[in-house]
Amino acid sequence: MHCMPRKRGFTLIELLVVVALVAVIGMAVFATIANGLRIWKMASQQLADEDAQIFLDKFTVDVRNSFEVRTNPVVATDDAFEFMTMVKVPVMDVVTVGKVIYVFDSSSNKIERREADFVTMASHDESLTSTALKDVSRARISYYCRDPLTKELSWVDEYAAGHLPFAVRLEFSQERSGKSTSFVKTVNIPMGT
Numbered sequence: 001m002h003c004m005p006r007k008r009g010f011t012l013i014e015l016l017v018v019v020a021l022v023a024v025i026g027m028a029v030f031a032t033i034a035n036g037l038r039i040w041k042m043a044s045q046q047l048a049d050e051d052a053q054i055f056l057d058k059f060t061v062d063v064r065n066s067f068e069v070r071t072n073p074v075v076a077t078d079d080a081f082e083f084m085t086m087v088k089v090p091v092m093d094v095v096t097v098g099k100v101i102y103v104f105d106s107s108s109n110k111i112e113r114r115e116a117d118f119v120t121m122a123s124h125d126e127s128l129t130s131t132a133l134k135d136v137s138r139a140r141i142s143y144y145c146r147d148p149l150t151k152e153l154s155w156v157d158e159y160a161a162g163h164l165p166f167a168v169r170l171e172f173s174q175e176r177s178g179k180s181t182s183f184v185k186t187v188n189i190p191m192g193t
Helices: 012-064 118-122
Strands: 080-089 094-105 110-117 128-134 136-146 153-156 167-176 179-188
Touching (some): 080 110, 094 136
Antiparallel strands (some): 080 094, 094 110, 110 128, 136 167
């Protein structure tokens, strides 16, 4: 009896089963990666919102602790607010009198918080600068104060009286991942005149 030699290789059925298994595994891997990217985008958006909320909390504490000093009048414009408040001295780990300046830099799209303690101010050293918030597309600071002529209270963009206003409002928008988020914070000043 003469046997035909058996050919080595894969049958059509075997090849179709392998192709189907590879396709199912590929779809599962793609779905897992797509889900991971979606979760990462949600988490990064929440972190951006939390950064803005932390910044607003710091702004609130600084403004509420503000006070007037005759030798350092308040400077208040629509993109900057300079005032005396309590600041932490990192070297000595104490809180003391100092100056804080919030400035919106439209060229670099950030709001900076600059601070200097009383010793630094007296020696005319450069104040410490820390970027408070990035990716800011627009920012505006307005002030609730009494008009010197009419004696009526109103919101203004620039305040030249040299005293603290009754309240400060900070409005800004952040651009993250093509999405714009707006924030508004109004802070009453207990010592405002």
